[in-house]
Amino acid sequence: MQTPKEEPKFKKIVDAADGLSLGISMVVAVLLxxxxxxxxxxxxxxxxxxxxxxxxxxxxxxxxxxxxYKKQKKSLDELANDPRYRHQKPQTDDExxx
Numbered sequence: 001m002q003t004p005k006e007e008p009k010f011k012k013i014v015d016a017a018d019g020l021s022l023g024i025s026m027v028v029a030v031l032l033x034x035x036x037x038x039x040x041x042x043x044x045x046x047x048x049x050x051x052x053x054x055x056x057x058x059x060x061x062x063x064x065x066x067x068x069y070k071k072q073k074k075s076l077d078e079l080a081n082d083p084r085y086r087h088q089k090p091q092t093d094d095e096x097x098x
Contacts, residue, residue: 035053038053
C-alpha cells in the first residue's frame with residue numbers, strides 16, 4: 001500500500017499521455033466535425049451544412065482546450081495553497097497600479 005507522500009510509479013507517463021491526449025482530442029474533434037459536415041451536406045444538399053459541421057468541430061476542439069486549462073489551473077491553485085510554498089511572497093506587478 002502506498003503512503004500519501006509517495007508518487008505513483010507511472011505518474012510521469014500518465015502526465016505526458018494527458019498532454020498528448022489534448023492534441024489528439026483537438027484533431028479528432030475537428031475531423032468529426034468535418035465528417036459530420038460532409039454527411040449533412042450529402043444528406044441535405046445544402047453547402048452551408050458542411051461549414052456548420054466544421055464550426056462544430058472547431059468549437060469542440062476549443063472546448064477541449066478550455067477544459068484542459070481549467071483542470072491545469074485547479075492543479076496549480078492547489079499547489080499555491082501548499083504549505084511547503086507559503087514562505088514565498090506572491091509577486092505583485094506595481095506597473096498596473098496608478
